[in-house]
Amino acid sequence: MTDWTGRTATEIAAAVRAGEATAGQVIACHLDRIAKLNGELGAFIRVRAAEAASEADAVGNRADLAELPLAGVPVAVKDAVPVAGEPMRIGSAALPDAPQGEDHPLVARLRAAGAVVIGLTNLPELAIYPFTDSAFGITRNPWDRRRTAGGSSGGSAAAVAAALVPVAHGTDGLGSVRIPAAACGLFGIKPGSGTVPGFPATGNWYGLSESGVLAGTVADAAVTLGVMAGTGFDLAEPSRLRIAVSVRPPGPGIVVHRTCAAAVRQCARQLAALDHDVQEDDPRYPGWLVPVMLSYWFAGPAADAGPYAGAMEPRTRRHVLAGRAVQRVRPPVGKDRDRLRAALAPFFDRHDVLVMPTLARPCPPARRYGERSWLRSVAMSLMFAPMTGVWNLAGFPAASVPAAGAGLPGAVQLVAAPGGEQALLALAAQLERAQPWPRHAPGYSGSLRPSWEASKPRDS
DSSP, X not given: OOOOTTOOHHHHHHHHHHTSSOHHHHHHHHHHHHHHHHHHHOOEEEEOHHHHHHHHHHHHTOXXXXXXXTTTOEEEEETTSOOBTSOXXXXXXXXXXXXXXXXXXXXXXXXXXTOEEEEEEOOSGGGOSSSOEETTEEOEETTEEEEEOOSSSHHHHHHHHTTXXXXXXXXXXXXXXXXXHHHTTOEEEEOOTTSSOOOSSSSOTTTTOEEEEEESSHHHHHHHHHHHHTSOOOOXXXXXXXXXXXXXXXXXXXXXXXXXXXXXXXXXXXXXXXXXXXXXXOOOOOTTHHHHHHHHHHHHHHHHHGGGXXXXXXXXXXXXXXXXXXXXXXXXXXXXXXXXHHHHXXXXXXXXXXXXXXXXXXXXXXXXXXXXXXXXXHHHHHHHSOSSHHHHHHTOOEEXXXXXXXXXXXXXXXXXXXXXXXXXXXXXXXXXXXXOOOSSOTTSSXXXXXXXXXXXXXXX
C-alpha cells in the first residue's frame, strides 16, 4: 500500500477525488505513523482511531466525493473546540470528561469538506501559555525534542511538523497559532475577527480568540482556512505591495533577540527583490497597550475556569486569581479594540502589510511548567512571545511564515488590516515560491525515527 504520510493536504484530496487512493487508506497510514511517533512528541491527547477509520469510509461513499476540497484529508483539532462525541478538556484534567453533543461549526465545516478528524491535540491548561505542557503530557518540538513546540496550539504544530497530519486547527488568543507555527517551522495564520465561527461559550477571551490553521504549505493553509471561513482564497502572484518592516516591540522592556530581528531583515531583502515597495517604519503602539493586553491575558482564562479553578494546576490557580482581581479592577471592555484600531489606522493607511518578528527569542526547553512557579511561566511568556497579542486585540489578520534559522527554524510575522487575509496568503505563497522551506522537521519527512542527535530529549 502506498504511504500517504508526508503528502500535502492538496495532494491527498486530489488523489482521493480522482480515485487514486481511498480515504480509508490515507487515514490508516496516518494512524500508523501517529501510533509510532506520538509517544515521543506528545502531540495528541486523544487519537480517534476507530472513529476516524469509520468516518473515512463514510467519506469514500459520499455522492459529492469528486467535489470535496479536503477529501480524505486527516485533520488534527486542538482540544479547545467541541468535537461531537469527544470530551473538551482545554488542556485541563479538572474539566468534565463528558462527550460534546455536537461539533463546533468550524469542525462541521471541515467534515462537510471531506476532512477526517483524526485526533485532538495537546495544549497548556486553559490555553494560557506559549509553551505546551498539561496533565496529559509535554509536547516536544520535532526540530529538537529538548525544546517546546510553542503554544498554546503546540500539539497541533508538532503533529504537522512531524508529518502526523498535513494540516491542523489551532486557536489563537494572543498568538497561539503563530507562536507554535514559528517554533516548528510551519505556516500559521490567524484570521481577522469574525472571519471564522467564534467561541460562544469558552475560549473567547473577551473577543480576542480566533481559530486558525497550521500547515506545511501556504496552499494547504489557504484551502483549510477557506473551508473554515466559508470562502476561497487566491494564491496568484500579488500586485506590488507597500510593505513596512519593523523590529520594534509593542511595549517597553521587551528585547528582541538578534536572530529574530535578522529573520525580519532577511525577509525584507527578499520582498524588495520581489519588487515590493519595502520601507522601514514602526507602528505607533499606544502607551496603554501592554497593560490592557495583560488584563485580557489574565481575565480571559479566569472567565473560562468557572467552578473548576480549585482543582486545576497550581500555576493556573494563581493565574485565575490574578484574572479575577483584574475583572474587579479593570475588566476588558469593547472600546479597547476600537481605540487600538484608531491608533493603528494611520500606519495601515500608509502600508498594506507589516513584516515583524513572530517571536522575541528562541524556544525555551520542553518541561512540565504546570507544576512549577507561576511567576516563572509568566516571565518566560513575556520574554518569549510578546510580539503577537497586539493583533488579537486589534482584530487584524496575522500570519507566521518560516524563515531561515540556526538549528531551530526562524520565522517572520505578516500583518494586514481587517479583510487582509487574501493579501497575507498571496504574499506568503510568493515567499514560499521564492525560497521554499522544509515542510517537516529534519528526520520526520522520511523514515519514522529521527536520526539526528539533537532530537534526543533530556530528562526534565
